[in-house]
Amino acid sequence: MSAVKNVWVFAEKHEALAELCAGGHQIGERVSALLIGTKSDAEELANAAADQVYWLGETDSARMLEDYVLTLVKLVNERRPDVLLVGSSKRARLLAGRLAARLGTAVLADVMEFITSGKQLQCKRMVYGGAAVCTEISGASTVIATVAAGIFSTTAVVAAPQGTIESVAFVEPGQGLKRLERRVKGGVHVNLAAAKRVIAVGRGIANQEDLTMIKELANLIGAELGCTRPLSEGVNWLPRERYIGVSGVMFKPELYIGIGISGQVQHMVGCDQAGTIFVINKDKTAPIFTQADYGVIGDLYKIIPALIEKVKGNKTPQ
Ligand SMILES: Cc1cc2nc3c(=O)[nH]c(=O)nc-3n(C[C@H](O)[C@H](O)[C@H](O)COP(=O)(O)OP(=O)(O)OC[C@H]3O[C@@H](n4cnc5c(N)ncnc54)[C@H](O)[C@@H]3O)c2cc1C
Structure with missing residues (x-):
């Protein structure tokens, strides 16, 4: 006790x-x-x-x-x-x-x-x-x-x-701030911290349009989309609430899939408590492999389409 x-x-x-x-x-x-x-x-x-x-x-x-x-x-x-x-x-x-x-x-x-x-x-x-x-x-x-x-x-x-x-009775504040206006934030709100499965993408993604294939894979396996800080605060491809790490979201999903992410400590501290860590990186010396349970060395542009086909194939009734 x-x-x-x-x-x-x-x-x-x-x-x-x-x-x-x-x-x-x-x-x-x-x-x-x-x-x-x-x-x-x-x-x-x-x-x-x-x-x-x-x-x-x-x-x-x-x-x-x-x-x-x-x-x-x-x-x-x-x-x-x-x-x-x-x-x-x-x-x-x-x-x-x-x-x-x-x-x-x-x-x-x-x-x-x-x-x-x-x-x-x-x-x-x-x-x-x-x-x-x-x-x-x-x-x-x-x-x-x-x-x-x-x-x-x-x-x-x-x-x-x-x-x-x-x-509990409210105690009036002596000097308060006065709210002049309240506006609902646009866009889709995501609570990444509550997600059980997350696919995170990093600078290995060359173009914003390429996120489409990542989103397709995420939809197929019921995962939320997350990212590293440069994708959010650098190129603004994804909103701030989606970036993982010391200055972003820290969480413990059941599954974290890291794609095109080098594995710097500032990112990994946000996800290293995940149940299973699966990563894809073309550089076999990328630090992320030292933290991964499963790692694939290779080009994400070849691996992701193949994965999508495989998952779709598994979902199709025989
Ligand atoms: C004070 C401070 C706080 C920070 N806080 C955070 C934070 O909270 N979250 C965060 O994420 N970062 C944070 N950062 C930034 C962090 O240090 C790293 O710079 C960042 O995480 C790197 O992002 P990345 O892995 O996407 O990019 P990179 O380090 O550039 O890695 C890209 C990886 O993609 C791989 N790659 C490239 N092309 C392909 C391909 N075709 N197929 C497969 N792999 C490929 C490369 O081999 C490389 O390993 C912080 C930095 C500082 C200084």
Whole structure:
């Protein structure tokens, strides 16, 4: 049994909250979720993931996430959780910083692994662009840490049926930010961290149009499409939410297929926990082969069409 008693979790997005609850159960004895959402969201969490739900009320379009700082400060001061895990979205990170400042403590940012040893919680995060790992321990009575999606395995969830729900009164912020407008982001939203199978492409793809054959293969095997940073932030062929690595998505899919990717550490730290790693690269000295379970040395422009034909053939009824 862990010596860490009470773990609280908070996230801007509900899917992240469920994952943090799963992680909370791996760290401590009792998990409480802080939720902004509907009553039925609160009930769902209490029935499936959290021992306790602090319900901060329905989403209110007039409120920014940071407007909840005083509400959370009051609650933390009253109940004194051992750990507060915050999902690492932009706004939630801002909130974590303001919360820590109010509580006179610090935030451990971008934690990728927690190790409990007695009452101590060691937090590991990458530094120098993924070249080294830093281990830190917070001296605060409530450890506040931000966590990226995909760090915790949701399959290890210990269901906590019949968790309780407690309504928390909103404390008006003294000086708030005022939202002037809210627009829905265009394009298709993808939650790569939740994907079981991912095909990731790198600079081995010579032209944007060639992504069509990769998408075809991904559709055939039910995989999401991911990429390395240069394909997203360099040539803009794929959106930011699809790139994997230290500054992108970190996850643990069942299957990762890397195509035309050299295997630099900044990319691999995002996917090296995958169940099976299968890679294709024409350079037999590419570092990605050292991390792969299966590797094919060869030209992707020959191998991918052949793979597509093979998978299609297997799908055709005899
Ligand atoms: C601070 C910092 C943070 C970073 N964060 C990230 C991050 O989060 N995610 C990330 O991905 N990167 C990140 N990077 C960039 C990272 O260091 C690498 O530059 C990047 O991952 C390389 O992408 P790549 O493998 O697509 O390209 P390359 O390294 O150029 O590799 C392309 C590979 O394709 C192979 N290839 C070429 N043609 C073919 C073909 N026809 N068939 C088969 N194989 C072929 C080549 O042999 C080569 O191995 C970061 C860098 C820094 C400095």
